[in-house]
Amino acid sequence: MSKRGACPICGRRSAGGSDLCDLHLRAELSLEEAYGDWSRAHGGSLPYREFLERVLELSETGWAVKELIRWRMNSA
Numbered sequence: 001m002s003k004r005g006a007c008p009i010c011g012r013r014s015a016g017g018s019d020l021c022d023l024h025l026r027a028e029l030s031l032e033e034a035y036g037d038w039s040r041a042h043g044g045s046l047p048y049r050e051f052l053e054r055v056l057e058l059s060e061t062g063w064a065v066k067e068l069i070r071w072r073m074n075s076a
């Protein structure tokens with residue numbers, strides 16, 4: 001069993017089964033779900049990186065999701 005760590009984005013305690021905290025884990029799940037929808041809408045040809053850039057520009061994107069995207073881009 002590994003010891004519980006801290007979220008690499010905000011430093012809060014990690015949620016179960018992930019390095020991410022509860023908040024950023026939820027952000028990741030909604031991001032993955034959104035990518036599925038966007039990808040289908042683009043005929044399955046939308047690169048993940050481009051998807052992230054587009055979501056980041058949307059004003060309705062939540063701040064937790066934006067933090068997650070910036071972190072992804074920096075660590076990619």
Ligand SMILES: [Zn+2]
Pocket residue numbers: 007008009010011012020021022023024
């Ligand atoms: Zn976090």
